[in-house]
Amino acid sequence: MSQPLLTVNNLTMRFGGLTAVDSVTFDVYRNHITAVIGPNGAGKTTAFNCITGFYKPTDGQIVLRHKDDKEFKLEEMEDFRISQHAKVARTFQNIRLFGGMTVLENLMIAQHNHLMKASAYTIGGIFNTPSYQRAQEAAKKKALSWMDRVGITDRADDPAAALPYGAQRKLEIARAMCTDPVLLCLDEPAAGLNPKESEELNALLRSIRDHDDVGILLIEHDMSVVMEISDHIIVLDYGRKISDGTATEVRNDPAVIKAYLGVVEE
Amino acid sequence: MSLHDQTSPSLLPMIKRSVIATIIAFFLFLPTLGLKTTASGGVDGLFLTYRWLLLGIGCGFIFVIRMAYELFWAPKDGDQKPAKTQSALAKTLGSAKIAKSVGPLLLAFAIVFPFLPFSDRYILDLGILIITYVMLGWGLQIVVGLAGLLDLGYVAFYAVGAYSYALLSIHFGFGFWMCLPLAGLLAATWGIVLGFPVLRLRGDYLAIVTLAFGEIIRVILLNWRGFTGGSNGLSSIPRPSFFGLPFNQEPGGFAATFGLEYSSMQRIVFLYFLILALAVFTFFVTARLRRLPIGRAWEALREDEIACRSLGINTVNTKLSAFAIGAMFGGFAGSFFAAKQAFVSPESFNFMESATILAIVVLGGMSSQLGVVFSAIAMVGGVELLRQLQFLKVIFGNDFDPSQLRLLLFGLAMVLMMLWRPRGLVSTRMPTVFLKDKKTVSAAMISQGRG
Known part of the structure; x- marks a missing residue:
């Protein structure tokens, strides 16, 4: 297998006396779906927030490699720079959309850094230079292509807050993808979706994996999603990694069964 | 079934509610109407007199009003009207088509305004004042309305602009058009200076710090006597000229050059068009900024700051740019203010000004430029209208000064608005x-920002 896209090495996060993540090590590959699972409070979201820069890890290294072998030390970077330069996009457990702005506007904001450059940091934009107009049209086209892919094109001019829950989840993924990421981090993308919507989500994630040259890292509770689409599963319990492998391997791992179901005292 | 049977079951609770209202009114009126302190003039100091009759009249009045309300106006069971979501005015102003035609109409009116028969010096001065506030409102709208950062010290930038023009023109002899961009630049710099310490603050904390900043600027202006003239202010500030032609009776003046008869109105009309031009400039720049990536980022910041960071938006720079650009327009307006008055003093830049500008933005609507125009007319024009209500003296006696009702009007406007x-x-x-059609986003969806 080629070089991993993301290498997490001995990641540790302590909040005072509580060790939420305890020297966890794993890799994420390009064109793979990697799932992090575990019981409540296992440290999944904490690990996730460390990777996306919303927490500064207490210890450990997180290295992201681009195709041109450029390496980014994510543990040293600020959250917005991780998205801007290292190209890591994320979604949130409780959806965070710009509710008062339309679907199209949401997707345009995701292309902010690119458009800022095209508008010559606003100066060219004020005079509506041709190069800015072109960039704006291109950004709209890209937004439209993502709306088509997640199937919300007919709601393009509606405010994001007016969308049904399932469509909001899809929009958040589309918005993350509009930042041109190399790693897409999804925090419980299937939470609150009905079986049909879960099925659509699976198809969407597979298509992103196969066509967009990104690695997907996701946290999920919904085992129907995890077992079906994951190429690689990491199981955390009490902040430690207890298992790591394919869906079948993990499913049959006694440590995983013990963590989820407990063991009978003999 | 007789009529009596139908009404009696509902009459009793009506009377009950009216009695409760009267009892509440009694306790409220007791200290205000029922008791009166009178200074005896002697060593005894104050003594109380009781005014039972007045108290009784007050309570009776409340009872009658409440009964009338219950009988005639109160919503009856069963005939609930569907909740109106938008008033007619809001619908009119909110719809894109109408807004597009109201704007040019207002501008056309503003242009012909000085030449209308009723436009005397007083009316024109009021026009200048209103347009100045419209411009300030548009500037503050960037910070409060778009970026969602509550700024209670906006007047500080107005002051920086005014003193910049005053000091630069007095000490260096710079003309108005030279000072205008410099004043904007200095105000923007102060916007960034304020922005840095408050970046981490949100909501109430941000409001308090910006309030303090506004006061700091005023106190500095008051105490740095050698530089700013302290409470005496700076006077004899050069007035702006018309492309180098001063407005005076000299042979080289504006009137003489154009072969007109000299009139002091010429300068006022010139000032009017000057502020109108500045306001129109502000309008176009802010309207354009809103549709640029930077403006969208400001609104996104108001909606959800964490989501912004997850999309790679540098929230620090975005906030600073909102503060700086908002402050810049405040600086422009301040510079005009100094040029118009030919005198600046810290008195003109107290908290009341900040509150007025903020009230204009809030009353107008956080993201509607047209709303600001109407609210500025209501807030500034309304206060002036109070001065005209001299006939009220007939009712309330000669000591009554209607313009002192200014704060009452503020309060009333706020209550009605809420x-x-x-x-x-x-x-x-x-x-x-937009992709296909531009639909307005209803207020219920829009986040107000938390800081």
Whole structure:
């Protein structure tokens, strides 16, 4: 297998006396779906927030490699720079959309850094230079292509807050993808979706994996999603990694069964 | 079934509610109407007199009003009207088509305004004042309305602009057009200076710090006597000229050059068009900024700051740019203010000014430029209108000064607004970009920002 896209090495996060993540090590590959699972409070979201820069890890290294072998030390970077330069996009457990702005506007904001450059940091934009107009049209086209892919094109001019829950989840993924990421981090993308919507989500994630040259890292509770689409599963319990492998391997791992179901005292 | 049977079951609770209202009124009126302190003039100091009759009249009045309300106006069971979501005015102003035609109409009116028969010096001065506040409102709208950062010290930038022009023209002899960009630049710099310490603050904390900043600027202006003239202010500031032609009776003046008869109105009309031009400039720049990536980022910041960071938006720079650009327009307006008055003093830049500008933005609607125009007319023009209500002296006696009701008007406007238009005159927002059709976004969806 080629070089991993993301290498997490001995990641540790302590909040005072509580060790939420305890020297966890794993890799994420390009064109793979990697799932992090575990019981409540296992440290999944904490690990996730460390990777996306919303927490500064207490210890450990997180290295992201681009195709041109450029390496980014994510543990040293600020959250917005991780998205801007290292190209890591994320979604949130409780959806965070710009509710008062339309679907199209949401997707345009995701292309902010690119458009800022095209508008010559606003100066060219004020005079509506041709190069800015072109960039704006291109950004709209890209937004439209993502709306088509997640199937919300007919709601393009509606405010994001007016969308049904399932469509909001899809929009958040589309918005993350509009930042041109190399790693897409999804925090419980299937939470609150009905079986049909879960099925659509699976198809969407597979298509992103196969066509967009990104690695997907996701946290999920919904085992129907995890077992079906994951190429690689990491199981955390009490902040430690207890298992790591394919869906079948993990499913049959006694440590995983013990963590989820407990063991009978003999 | 007789009529009596139908009404009696509902009459009793009506009387009950009216009695409760009267009892509440009694306790409220007791100290205000029922008791009166009178200074005896002697060593005894104050003594109380009781005014039972007045108290009784007050309570009776409340009972009658409440009964009338219950009988005639109160919503009856069974005939609930569907909740009106938008008032007619908001609908009119909110719809894109009408807004497009109202704007040019207003501008056309503003242009012919000085030449209308009723436009005397007083009316024109009022026009200048209103347009100045419209411009300030548009500037503050960037910070409060778009970026969602509550700024209670906006007047500081107005002051920086005014003193910049005053000091630069007095000490260096710079002309108005030279000082204008410099004043804007200095105000923007102060915007960034204020922005840095408050970046981490949100909501109430941000409001308090910006309030303090506004006061700091005023106190500095008051105490740095050698530089700013202290409470005496700076006077004999050069007035702006018309492309180098001063407005005076000299042979080289504006009137003489154009072969007109000299009139002091010429300068006022010139000032009027000057502020109108500045305001129109502000309008176009802010309207354009809103549709640029930077403007969208400001609104996104108001909606959800964490989501912004997850999309790679540098929230620090975005906030600073909002502060700086908002401050810049405040600086422009301040510079005009100094040029118009030919005198600046710290008195003109107290908290009341900040509150007025903020009230204009809030009343107008957070993201509607047209709303700001109407609210500025209401807030500034309304206060002036109070001065005209001299006939009230007939009712309340000769000591009555209607212009002192200014704060009461403020309060009343705020209460009415909270009842009917809690999100301002125009509470909807226009999308900055659209695919097929531009639909307004209703206020219920829009986040107000938490800092």
